[in-house]
Amino acid sequence: MKTLKNISFWLLLLVIAAAAIVPIVQGNVSMREDAFYILMLVILASSTNIIMGYTGYVSFGHIVFFGTGGYVAFYLMQTFQWHFVLAALVGGFAASLLAFLLGNAVLRLRGAYFALATIGINEAVRSFVSNFEPLGGSIGMFFNFSMYDAYSGAKNAGQLAYYAMAVLALMTIAASFLIKKSKFGLGLMSIREDQDASMVLGINPARMKVITYTISAFFPAIAGAIFFFKNGLIEPGPAFELHRSVEALVMVMLGGFGTVTGPIVGAVVYERLRSFLITSETFSNFHLVIAGAMLLLIVLFVPAGLVGWLRLRFAAVRRYLE
Amino acid sequence: MNIEALIASTVDGLMLGFVFGLMAMGLTLIFGVMKVINLGHGPLIAIGMFAVLVMSQSLGINPYLTLPVIIVIGLLTGIVMYFVALHRVINSPELTTLLATFSVNMMITGLMTVIFSTSPRGLDVTLGSLQFGRVTILGTRVAAVVIAVVVTVALYFFLYRTRQGKSIRAVANNRGAAELMGINSSWVLGLSFGIGAMLAMISGMLLATMFSFTVLTGNALETKSFVIVVLGGLGNPTGALFGGIIIGLLESITTIFVPVSWVPVLEFVVFILILLVRPNGIFGARSS
Amino acid sequence: MILSVENVSKRFGGLQALDKVTLSVKEGEIFGIIGPNGAGKTTLFNTINGVYPPTEGRIKFRGEDVTGLPPYELSKRGVGRTYQVVRPLGELTVHENVTVGACFGRENLPLEKAEKVADEVLEFVGLVARRDMLASKLNVAQKKRLEMARALAARPILILLDEVLAGLNPQEVGDMLGVVRKIREQGVTIIMIEHLMHAVMNLSDRVFVLDYGAQIAEGTPQEVSNHPKVIEAYLGDPEVAKRFLEGTSS
Numbered sequence: 001m002k003t004l005k006n007i008s009f010w011l012l013l014l015v016i017a018a019a020a021i022v023p024i025v026q027g028n029v030s031m032r033e034d035a036f037y038i039l040m041l042v043i044l045a046s047s048t049n050i051i052m053g054y055t056g057y058v059s060f061g062h063i064v065f066f067g068t069g070g071y072v073a074f075y076l077m078q079t080f081q082w083h084f085v086l087a088a089l090v091g092g093f094a095a096s097l098l099a100f101l102l103g104n105a106v107l108r109l110r111g112a113y114f115a116l117a118t119i120g121i122n123e124a125v126r127s128f129v130s131n132f133e134p135l136g137g138s139i140g141m142f143f144n145f146s147m148y149d150a151y152s153g154a155k156n157a158g159q160l161a162y163y164a165m166a167v168l169a170l171m172t173i174a175a176s177f178l179i180k181k182s183k184f185g186l187g188l189m190s191i192r193e194d195q196d197a198s199m200v201l202g203i204n205p206a207r208m209k210v211i212t213y214t215i216s217a218f219f220p221a222i223a224g225a226i227f228f229f230k231n232g233l234i235e236p237g238p239a240f241e242l243h244r245s246v247e248a249l250v251m252v253m254l255g256g257f258g259t260v261t262g263p264i265v266g267a268v269v270y271e272r273l274r275s276f277l278i279t280s281e282t283f284s285n286f287h288l289v290i291a292g293a294m295l296l297l298i299v300l301f302v303p304a305g306l307v308g309w310l311r312l313r314f315a316a317v318r319r320y321l322e
Numbered sequence: 323m324n325i326e327a328l329i330a331s332t333v334d335g336l337m338l339g340f341v342f343g344l345m346a347m348g349l350t351l352i353f354g355v356m357k358v359i360n361l362g363h364g365p366l367i368a369i370g371m372f373a374v375l376v377m378s379q380s381l382g383i384n385p386y387l388t389l390p391v392i393i394v395i396g397l398l399t400g401i402v403m404y405f406v407a408l409h410r411v412i413n414s415p416e417l418t419t420l421l422a423t424f425s426v427n428m429m430i431t432g433l434m435t436v437i438f439s440t441s442p443r444g445l446d447v448t449l450g451s452l453q454f455g456r457v458t459i460l461g462t463r464v465a466a467v468v469i470a471v472v473v474t475v476a477l478y479f480f481l482y483r484t485r486q487g488k489s490i491r492a493v494a495n496n497r498g499a500a501e502l503m504g505i506n507s508s509w510v511l512g513l514s515f516g517i518g519a520m521l522a523m524i525s526g527m528l529l530a531t532m533f534s535f536t537v538l539t540g541n542a543l544e545t546k547s548f549v550i551v552v553l554g555g556l557g558n559p560t561g562a563l564f565g566g567i568i569i570g571l572l573e574s575i576t577t578i579f580v581p582v583s584w585v586p587v588l589e590f591v592v593f594i595l596i597l598l599v600r601p602n603g604i605f606g607a608r609s610s
Numbered sequence: 611m612i613l614s615v616e617n618v619s620k621r622f623g624g625l626q627a628l629d630k631v632t633l634s635v636k637e638g639e640i641f642g643i644i645g646p647n648g649a650g651k652t653t654l655f656n657t658i659n660g661v662y663p664p665t666e667g668r669i670k671f672r673g674e675d676v677t678g679l680p681p682y683e684l685s686k687r688g689v690g691r692t693y694q695v696v697r698p699l700g701e702l703t704v705h706e707n708v709t710v711g712a713c714f715g716r717e718n719l720p721l722e723k724a725e726k727v728a729d730e731v732l733e734f735v736g737l738v739a740r741r742d743m744l745a746s747k748l749n750v751a752q753k754k755r756l757e758m759a760r761a762l763a764a765r766p767i768l769i770l771l772d773e774v775l776a777g778l779n780p781q782e783v784g785d786m787l788g789v790v791r792k793i794r795e796q797g798v799t800i801i802m803i804e805h806l807m808h809a810v811m812n813l814s815d816r817v818f819v820l821d822y823g824a825q826i827a828e829g830t831p832q833e834v835s836n837h838p839k840v841i842e843a844y845l846g847d848p849e850v851a852k853r854f855l856e857g858t859s860s
Contacts (some may be wrong), residue, residue: 023746060420196661253421292427293429299421
């Protein structure tokens with residue numbers, strides 16, 4: 001397809017891959033840890049953008065897929081000693097299945113109702129898991145340290161997790177790009193603009209929305225699996241933390257929704273700003289206040305986000321920065 | 323099964339439900355008038371809680387006497403919040419207003435965490451209790467219900483019998499037409515938001531007299547408010563009241579049969595089912 | 611008969627919007643639908659292209675019963691439609707708007723071919739100069755053309771035009787009529803709802819008149835304009851009655 005011949009596509013992947021290699025080459029573990037976290041945010045933001053930016057459906061509870069992937073994978077690793085990559089993939093498919101089943105029902109809802117329903121889903125799953133003993137209930141599950149022996153020790157496992165997260169980030173970005181530039185993506189954006197008019201033009205919105213939702217659930221789920229594999233411990237609270245979904249939304253808005261590079265830029269800027277605020281003496285207590293103020297300023301004055309604004313102003317940017 | 327326990331639970335749930343209803347009414351009113359889901363609802367409840375805490379603990383005022391102050395703080399906070407965060411983007415797509423109100427949530431929660439930290443707080447309020455056989459009803463509960471009912475009645479009187487109230491209903495119904503008839507819709511929206519904030523804060527005050535709380539309790543209650551509002555029908559204040567009562571009863575009665583920790587699961591499943599089966603709620607969505 | 615509407619009724623609660631409407635449209639003709647405001651013309655269009663199903667009756671397109679199928683199924687079978695109040699996909703460019711039509715319509719083209727078809731159609735309606743503008747930035751006349759272009763890009767067999775001339779000044783009306791004639795020359799069957807009497811009377815091969823959801827006349831423009839019931843329906847507006855007669859004599 002045409003996108004594969006598009007130079008911006010390969011350029012973007014190259015840039016991300018190069019940035020991801022830096023901490024490995026430099027042998028700097030703390031830098032690698034930061035990068036690990038940023039890559040995860042990039043994945044969360046990009047997948048939120050796939051459903052929200054392209055179709056206009058705001059998934060407030062998108063983090064439910066992160067938690068679902070995490071729990072399914074953790075359980076498989078813990079109970080059956082599956083390799084983390086395999087477990088993660090199954091986690092991904094489990095989350096996609098959840099999205100598919102729920103999506104058919106909730107995507108019929110419009111606007112605010114959909115947003116609320118996704119919150120309800122996350123909270124329902126979280127409170128269910130908190131009560132479900134086979135998954136550890138409210139205490140969660142944790143790895144025996146010997147679990148990492150299969151990966152030549154915890155340190156090496158951390159490195160493997162990093163590679164996995166980097167590869168996943170590249171896959172997510174590639175998927176986002178391919179969708180956006182495809183006929184499917186055009187249909188999604190048509191739905192976003194006017195669902196009823198789209199139907200008259202021959203688009204079947206229900207089917208396309210469900211497919212998109214299903215795809216958008218896959219990547220955060222695997223990210224969750226990798227994250228909790230490395231963490232060695234999974235609990236319902238952190239796995240289904242609603243705040244993280246909202247952070248992903250903020251990142252998408254900050255960078256520019258409906259674009260491929262927007263969520264990436266948003267994730268990086270948000271994460272850097274946040275860690276600066278937390279470690280700074282004057283600001284650390286106020287990081288939430290400042291983040292909130294930032295969000296409000298963007299929403300009020302630059303709703304297209306950084307990348308979105310650049311694309312609107314400079315036609316040259318539009319060609320290279322998707 | 324213990325009949326008295328059932329009666330006690332039902333009565334308790336009913337009374338709590340009134341307060342929950344009041345809590346949700348602010349949220350639903352705002353949605354009814356301007357089609358905005360106020361994600362800053364939780365912090366507003368929290369402000370109510372901490373306002374009564376500060377006034378009663380530091381200034382020694384009887385908690386119930388702080389009501390007029392809370393009303394004023396609520397109105398002012400709401401109006402300011404509207405003009406700062408929403409006025410500019412009121413006609414933008416839903417996501418924009420969602421994020422705008424959420425940003426206010428972040429700012430207020432952050433500020434309150436700095437001032438009060440996240441440690442649990444409690445008011446020392448006792449109003450004695452009433453005895454009916456072996457069923458005990460706490461005085462604080464009764465006071466809370468009475469105040470909730472009074473406020474609700476006052477709200478209805480305001481909306482249906484005063485000129486300001488009528489302009490709010492007009493704007494909720496058809497903003498353009500209302501403007502053509504000389505109503506300054508921006509002020510009406512600001513006032514409506516103020517009233518919504520006020521209701522949230524009053525409910526916070528009442529809840530503070532009954533339970534311990536932290537700066538984060540508001541956000542948990544916000545999620546509960548969503549459930550109630552959808553149950554009752556978005557935009558429908560009466561529906562919110564009844565939705566609150568239903569949730570109050572649900573919570574109290576089910577704890578007899580299932581462990582407390584399962585109650586949220588039940589609530590959210592009900593929430594999702596309502597959204598799927600009857601998104602307009604049991605009592606029907608309304609433009610106020 | 612490319613389209614036949616058989617005894618179609620539509621009720622909204624207590625309101626009878628359409629009452630046993632029956633008509634058939636021949637392939638290649640221009641079929642006009644007129645009637646006072648609120649007569650049910652747009653409702654009729656909505657039942658034909660699937661926005662909502664009729665309460666009673668059947669709709670057959672090229673011999674196939676399509677009653678109650680959703681709009682995208684009608685679109686895939688070759689039925690295009692424009693809206694009275696235009697609905698451009700605002701945040702997409704003009705070219706992208708039309709590409710959507712080409713991608714998802716009857717021919718279901720892949721993206722690259724659809725983009726080329728979109729360019730051709732933009733040429734046809736005269737919007738090439740605005741190719742890369744955001745749809746929301748067009749003026750009314752241009753938006754109407756975009757609406758047409760989008761419907762045409764799907765290469766429809768039958769196109770439903772809902773008041774394409776509304777809101778246009780005389781110059782723009784003339785231009786738009788030219789486009790309508792070009793569409794007919796391509797062999798597309800046209801059903802048009804119009805209020806502009808001289809236009810619809812001039813252009814249509816046959817005319818159908820609706821009032822209060824029911825048929826009150828059908829025939830050639832001359833037959834219809836002399837029909838007593840039609841004149842009575844419009845009698846509240848003698849200007850219009852006068853224009854009837856002017857329209858058919860030119």
